[in-house]
Each structure stands twice: as C-alpha cells, then as structure tokens.
Amino acid sequence: MNDIVVKENVNLPALPNRVLPAINELTAALGIPRNVLASQEEIEYAWRDLPRELREIPADLRGELVARMCVAVSTGLFDGAMNYIWNAAILQLRQKIRNFGLAVVAQIQQSDFEEKHLLELQDSRLLDLCLKLNIIDEDGFFFLDQCRDVRNNFSAAHPTMGTVNDREFTTFLNRCVRYALADSSSPRGVDIGAYISAVKGPRFNDHQCQIWIQRLTETHDAQRQMLVNMVHGVYCDPATAEPARLNALDICGGLSGNFTATIKSDLINSHSDYVAKGFEDKHTASLQFFEKLGLLGLLNESEQHVVFSRAIDRLWNAHNGMNNFYNEPPFAERLLEVSQQGAIPETIQDYFVQTVVSCRIGNGYGISNAAISYYNDMIRGFSPREVATLIRSAITRSTTIGRRVSNNGSCRRNLKSVLELIDAASIPSGVKADYDRLVK
Structure with missing residues (x-):
C-alpha cells in the first residue's frame, strides 16, 4: 500500500511596504537606473507564485537554502534565488545517491565510489549518474540539464550573460522542485544481502523463484544489471553448490528475454575476464551458463567486443x-583503426554510434578539429543498421545525440554535415522519412 503524501499549503507573508521602496531608494543613492534590478511588478508576481511551488517541497526539505531563496525573491535577486534552489536540488540528488548505496554505485561504476567521490562530482556528472541509477528519468535529466546551463550562465554563481525575469525564474524553480525536490523518497532497490543469501540457499520452489524474478524486473536498470552479473559469478564459482547454481539459472532464465544490451555487455566482459586471467574452471562454467540460457552466440565476438x-x-x-x-x-x-578490422559487434553498435556521432557534432562549445577526419571515416563506414541507429537517435530526445541536437544550434548544423557523409543508398527505408526531415 502506497503512503499518501499530504501537501501542505505555504502561506508566505505579504511583502513589507518598506521592501520595494527601499530598492528605489538604494538605486537612487547609488546613482544607477532602477531598471538594472527586477521591477516591482516582477517581484510581486514572483512572490505570488512562490507558495504554489513551495507546497510541492516536503516540509523536511524546506531548509536554509529554500529560506534564502525566498529572501532573494523578495528583493528581486532572481539570479541569487536560482543559485540557492539549484544548490538545494543538488544536495537532495546527492542524498538520494547515498540512500541508493555508495557501495552499490561503486559496483555499478566498477570503481571506487565513496563520500569524497560523490562530493567531487561535477553537476553534469551527478545528473548523468542519477539518470544511470534511475533516480531521475529522461525528462528529469533533460530539464535539469537545461537548468544547469541556465544556472551557470544567468545565476549569481558566475558572471552572468544576462538577466532573468520572474517568469523565467519561476520556470527554473518549478523544474528544480518537480525533478529533484518534490519527492523526498529514494528509489527502492533489491536487498542485495537477502538476494545473494536466497540464491545460495536451498533450491527455489516456483513461487520463490517468481518473487525474485519479479523483484529484479521491477528494480532499476542499473541494479538489475549488477545483480544479474553477480549471479553469473555465483554460477561460475567452482565452490558454489549445485542448488545455488540452479537458482542462478532460474533467475537469469526468467529475465533473459529482456536482457538489455548493457546486461549482455557485462556478461561478455566477465566471461572474457575469465579467459584473460586463465580461470579455466570459471571459463568452462561460464560457457555452460551462456549455453543453458541460449546466449552462446553472443560469445562468438566477445574478444572484439x-x-x-x-x-x-x-x-x-x-x-x-x-x-x-x-x-x-x-x-x-x-x-x-579498430573499426576497420571488421564489423562492429552488434552488442556495442549503439554505444559506438552514440559516441562517434556525439563527438563529431560537438558539445555546443565546438569540435576537436584534429579528430574530425577520423570521425568522418568511421561515419562513412556505418552499416545500414548503424545509420538507422544514428537517425533514430537524432530524433529521440532521451539520447545524447538527440539532446545535443535539440538544445544547440551548432550541433544541429554539424549533424547535417554528418548526414551528408552517408550515401543515400545506405539509408534504410524505415528511417528514410526521418532522414529527409533532418537534412532539410
């Protein structure tokens, strides 16, 4: 049963009669035009809209930074107010990652990840990690990434490119609240200890097996990826008892039809590590694992992968x-050089296309000119399937290519140059209409 979240109305006091006149007096005393600061109307409208956004923030998250934001709004310092609410959003996203589990993040990242690493993450990398952990969805990433750009260029955090008015500030506030602050709960994952204990325990009955399959189906992509890889390791361990190996097969068998390219990639990398390290017993067990799940064909190109x-x-x-x-x-x-030695393995084609094209169209600040010829050669060699991936990515906002093309004019222009590299005969019929629209 889901808990019912009760939203509390926030009744802000009326703006004191002395605040707005004081701004007029201050600008007059300094000998600067009144219009260098927010107008009285902008301040009043922004103050009027604040309660609607504040009530979406759980009471325990309405702390010091939210209070400072309100004070900044009351004096028309929207650039400062943006910085305060952005910092509150970033702190909450960090807390959600802590709740997800730093140790779990380290396993997913396959590198050390402790508190210091979390605190050192740049905002852009933090958003990337939150998307990977499903703490925010594609829409949340898109809008918060836009807010990050606005904050960097128009808030008091850095010298600004210009000013924002009350409506632009309210939109910024709404996105920070909606995608970072409105939900104080953290994503629910699978209890890793209980999961491993169950797999290594007695043989599953049908009901028990279905419960674990359901839990893994409903958890986050990142955690499911890690847990599948973990039971592959359990299966391949020579010390594992046969009931545990069968339990591992049952869980993976129930999920294998929905294995993503990333899960398959992890399994292949683990299998290849056994070969590289000379673990013959684990390698033999891993071959059996892939065979029983009907995935043996994936290993034909594992070294290439x-x-x-x-x-x-x-x-x-x-x-x-x-x-x-x-x-x-x-x-x-x-x-x-690697790509010219043979066909790109199917399990890595999407990542290959996303990376090469994203680098070729640039990040909004430019392109690595010395690398353009290499990118162009790779793009000219795209297979029809890779061409289709490129075109679909360019019109899909949730991809890196799609986000860059939709958000930046230079990236859109560079994409047209990319499309000109592709022979028209290589355009699959299923994406021909989208291709024609993109090249116009």
Whole structure:
C-alpha cells in the first residue's frame, strides 16, 4: 500500500511596504537606473507564485537554502534565488545517491565510489549518474540539464550573460522542485544481502523463484544489471553448490528475454575476464551458463567486443574530460583503426554510434578539429543498421545525440554535415522519412 503524501499549503507573508521602496531608494543613492534590478511588478508576481511551488517541497526539505531563496525573491535577486534552489536540488540528488548505496554505485561504476567521490562530482556528472541509477528519468535529466546551463550562465554563481525575469525564474524553480525536490523518497532497490543469501540457499520452489524474478524486473536498470552479473559469478564459482547454481539459472532464465544490451555487455566482459586471467574452471562454467540460457552466440565476438568497449570508453572519457579538443584525436584514431578490422559487434553498435556521432557534432562549445577526419571515416563506414541507429537517435530526445541536437544550434548544423557523409543508398527505408526531415 502506497503512503499518501499530504501537501501542505505555504502561506508566505505579504511583502513589507518598506521592501520595494527601499530598492528605489538604494538605486537612487547609488546613482544607477532602477531598471538594472527586477521591477516591482516582477517581484510581486514572483512572490505570488512562490507558495504554489513551495507546497510541492516536503516540509523536511524546506531548509536554509529554500529560506534564502525566498529572501532573494523578495528583493528581486532572481539570479541569487536560482543559485540557492539549484544548490538545494543538488544536495537532495546527492542524498538520494547515498540512500541508493555508495557501495552499490561503486559496483555499478566498477570503481571506487565513496563520500569524497560523490562530493567531487561535477553537476553534469551527478545528473548523468542519477539518470544511470534511475533516480531521475529522461525528462528529469533533460530539464535539469537545461537548468544547469541556465544556472551557470544567468545565476549569481558566475558572471552572468544576462538577466532573468520572474517568469523565467519561476520556470527554473518549478523544474528544480518537480525533478529533484518534490519527492523526498529514494528509489527502492533489491536487498542485495537477502538476494545473494536466497540464491545460495536451498533450491527455489516456483513461487520463490517468481518473487525474485519479479523483484529484479521491477528494480532499476542499473541494479538489475549488477545483480544479474553477480549471479553469473555465483554460477561460475567452482565452490558454489549445485542448488545455488540452479537458482542462478532460474533467475537469469526468467529475465533473459529482456536482457538489455548493457546486461549482455557485462556478461561478455566477465566471461572474457575469465579467459584473460586463465580461470579455466570459471571459463568452462561460464560457457555452460551462456549455453543453458541460449546466449552462446553472443560469445562468438566477445574478444572484439572487449576491444571495442574499451576503445569507445576511452574516447568518451576523453571527450567529457578536460581539454577534450586536444585529447580526443589519438583516441579517435585508435577507435578508427579498430573499426576497420571488421564489423562492429552488434552488442556495442549503439554505444559506438552514440559516441562517434556525439563527438563529431560537438558539445555546443565546438569540435576537436584534429579528430574530425577520423570521425568522418568511421561515419562513412556505418552499416545500414548503424545509420538507422544514428537517425533514430537524432530524433529521440532521451539520447545524447538527440539532446545535443535539440538544445544547440551548432550541433544541429554539424549533424547535417554528418548526414551528408552517408550515401543515400545506405539509408534504410524505415528511417528514410526521418532522414529527409533532418537534412532539410
């Protein structure tokens, strides 16, 4: 049974009669025009709209930063108010990641992830992580990422490019509240300890097996990915008892029809690690695992997959890192060399297309000019399936390509240059209409 969340109305006091005249007196005393600050009408409208947004914030989250935001609004300092509410949203997203479990995040990231790592995350990386953990959905990521740009360019956090009016501030506030602050609960995941204990326990009965399959089906993509990989490890461990191995097969068998490309990628990487490290017993068990689940065909290109995965990861990390325009070319050249040695494994094609095209169209600040020739060569070599992935991604807002194209004019112009690299005969009929619309 779901808890009923009762929203409390927030009754703000009327603006004191001395606040607005004081702003007039201040600007006159400084000898500056009154219109350099928000007008009386803008302040009054913003103050009027505040309670509607504040009531969506749970009482326990209406803290110091929300109070400071209200004070800033009362004096027309919308740039400061944006900074306060953005900081409140970021703090809440960090708390949701803590509640999700830093240890779980470390397993998903396959790297250390402690409190210091969370605090050091840039806002853009924090939003990426929240999307990956399903703490925010694609819509939330889209709008909060827009807010991040607005905050960086129009708030008191940095020298501003301009000013915002009351309506723009209220929209900014609404998005921070709706996608970060309105829900104080944290995503519900699977109890990892109970899950592993059950898998390693006595043989599942049908009801017990269905309960665990349902729990994994309903949890977050990121956690499901990790838990499937964990039971693959349980199955391949020579010390695992046969009932536990059968339990692992039952769970994965119930989910295998809905395995995502990312889950398959993780399983292939784990299998390849057994080969690389010379764990023959685990390698043999892993082959049996793939065979019993009907996934043996995935292993035909496993070595290629690992090579592609690492090459793409390194390029993407360089693209998102510091001085990316100078650091990208050697990684782009390396990926081009790998891609020319054979067909791109199907399990990595989407990631390959997303990465190459995202780097080629740029991030809004420009493109790595020295890497353009490498990207162009890879794009010219796209298979019809990869071309279709590119076109569908360009019209889908939830993809990196789609977000960049929809949010930035230079990325849209660069996309047209990308599409001109593709021979018209390579355009699949299923995306021809979308292709024609994009090139106009």
